[in-house]
Amino acid sequence: MAAAMDERMSENVANQLDTLHSNLKLVTEQLKEGESRRQTPEDFSLPTFWERLSATFKIMSHEATKMCLMFSKPPVPSEEESKSLIQGVEKSVLAMISTFYSLPKDQGMTLRKSVCLSVTSVVDELQDLVNHIIKNVGKGSSSQLFATGSVWECCEDFSKLPKDNKEAVLLIIRNTTSLVQDALQEIEEARDNDANVPALDQLQLEDSEEADNSEQSWTESDKSLMAPCLGLVKAAKACLKKVSGALKSGGKCDTVDRIAQLDDIADVVNQTSPHVDDTVLSLYPLMDHSAVRTNALALSGVLKNLLDMAKSSHFTTEADSSWLQFLQNAVDHNVDKVRDLTQDHNSS
Numbered sequence: 001m002a003a004a005m006d007e008r009m010s011e012n013v014a015n016q017l018d019t020l021h022s023n024l025k026l027v028t029e030q031l032k033e034g035e036s037r038r039q040t041p042e043d044f045s046l047p048t049f050w051e052r053l054s055a056t057f058k059i060m061s062h063e064a065t066k067m068c069l070m071f072s073k074p075p076v077p078s079e080e081e082s083k084s085l086i087q088g089v090e091k092s093v094l095a096m097i098s099t100f101y102s103l104p105k106d107q108g109m110t111l112r113k114s115v116c117l118s119v120t121s122v123v124d125e126l127q128d129l130v131n132h133i134i135k136n137v138g139k140g141s142s143s144q145l146f147a148t149g150s151v152w153e154c155c156e157d158f159s160k161l162p163k164d165n166k167e168a169v170l171l172i173i174r175n176t177t178s179l180v181q182d183a184l185q186e187i188e189e190a191r192d193n194d195a196n197v198p199a200l201d202q203l204q205l206e207d208s209e210e211a212d213n214s215e216q217s218w219t220e221s222d223k224s225l226m227a228p229c230l231g232l233v234k235a236a237k238a239c240l241k242k243v244s245g246a247l248k249s250g251g252k253c254d255t256v257d258r259i260a261q262l263d264d265i266a267d268v269v270n271q272t273s274p275h276v277d278d279t280v281l282s283l284y285p286l287m288d289h290s291a292v293r294t295n296a297l298a299l300s301g302v303l304k305n306l307l308d309m310a311k312s313s314h315f316t317t318e319a320d321s322s323w324l325q326f327l328q329n330a331v332d333h334n335v336d337k338v339r340d341l342t343q344d345h346n347s348s
Contacts, residue, residue: 012079013076013078013079013082014134016079016082016086017082017086017130017133017134018134019086020086020089020130021127021130021131021134023090024093024123024127024130025127027093027097027123028120028123028127031097031116031119031123032120044102044103044104044107046107046163046164049099049102049103050163052099052102053096053099053115053158054158056095056096056099057122057155057158058155059092059095060092060093060096060122060126060151060155061151061152061155061156063085063088063089063092064089064126064129064151064152064155065148065152066085067085067089067129067130067133067148068129068133068144068145068147068148070082070085071133071136071144072144072145089126093123093126096119096122096123097119097123100115100116100119103115106256106259106260107164107165107253107259108164108165108168108169108253108259108260108262108263109263110165110172110262110263110266111162111164111165111167111168113168114161114162114168114171115161118154118157118158118161121154121157122151122154125150125151125153125154126151128147128150129144129147129148129150129151131147132144132147164253165253165262165263166247166251166252166253166262168262168266169247169251169262169263169265169266169269170244170247170248170251172266172269172270173240173244173247173266173269174244176240176269176270176272176273177237177240177241177244179273179276179277180233180236180237180272180273180276181237183233183273183276183277183280184230184233184234184237184276184280186280187230187233187280187283187284188230190284191218191223191226191230194217216285217285218285218287219287221289221341222283222287222289224341225287225289225292225338225341226283226287227337228296228333228334228335228338228341229279229280229292229296229334229338230283231330231333231334231337232279232296232299232300232303232331232335232338233276233279233280233299235303235330235331235334236272236276236299236303238327238330239303239306239307239331240269242320242323242324242327243265243269243306243307246310246315246316246320247265249315250314250316250317251314251315257314258314261309261313261314261315264309265306265309265313268302268306268309269306271302272299272302272303272306275295275298275299276299278295278299279292279295279298279299282295289341290342292338293338293339293342296335296338297335297338297339300331300332300334300335303327303331304328304331307324307327307331310324311324
């Protein structure tokens with residue numbers, strides 16, 4: 001009889017955990033769907049916001065630890081104990097979500113996206129922890145401990161979050177610069193090892209039965225076209241570096257308009273890496289000159305847009321005119337060479 005009662009108790013506790021898991025899933029879906037319609041307070045204070053959000057992350061980490069310990073070994077917690085614990089977890093999640101939604105959009109959409117991603121990651125990892133507990137009710141497991149550690153890690157990452165829109169945009173630029181550098185390094189290494197470069201379609205089919213072991217090399221016209229394209233990618237890297245430097249020294253988040261300017265910069269920066277990737281990938285043999293031209297023109301358009309935005313922004317001054325013009329000329333020079341070198345191909 002005692003065993004049957006324990007089994008019923010375990011089943012009821014498992015149902016409580018299932019409900020918690022479903023609720024957490026709903027929270028992440030709502031976060032990923034978009035913005036809340038909740039009104040933000042008129043007396044919003046960014047420092048106060050960070051204090052409150054920090055507190056919710058700490059509580060969330062504490063609640064995850066309690067849950068892990070309570071379900072790490074027999075006996076299974078009673079329904080009352082389990083209910084109390086789950087209510088504590090749900091209360092912490094709601095506090096964290098509520099605090100996040102109190103961050104006004106006019107503080108910067110780039111900043112909001114950064115915070116939203118962090119909050120979503122915590123809830124996702126908590127959901128994963130609950131899932132491991134459900135599978136091992138009363139037994140505990142190494143995976144359960146690992147999942148708890150993942151919640152801790154997400155909560156600890158809170159301290160690394162950008163604290164205003166300027167920091168959030170600088171982070172976007174830094175990450176994008178790294179991606180552009182990686183793409184540039186890969187194609188330069190391939191160029192330097194010209195004799196052993198597999199064709200792009202061979203790289204894509206390397207795990208397929210259709211792939212053979214043939215190797216392709218660039219023609220002389222391919223190499224001529226590659227030079228201005230790599231110049232364009234280097235110009236992209238330089239644009240990101242110089243815009244970052246100007247933003248770091250002159251960027252401000254003291255007005256709605258200035259914050260919005262930073263969001264506009266971030267939007268263009270986010271387009272840079274994909275266009276660099278498209279350009280670089282089109283350079284691998286067998287090279288399609290028409291595709292190279294299309295991708296290079298698209299990349300140059302993004303870079304010109306970025307430079308124009310930086311030029312009209314609040315964080316550049318007359319002293320920045322020289323590098324802005326230099327980079328504009330570099331972009332124009334390289335894309336003009338691409339046009340010239342692909343003119344015959346296009347007209348044929």
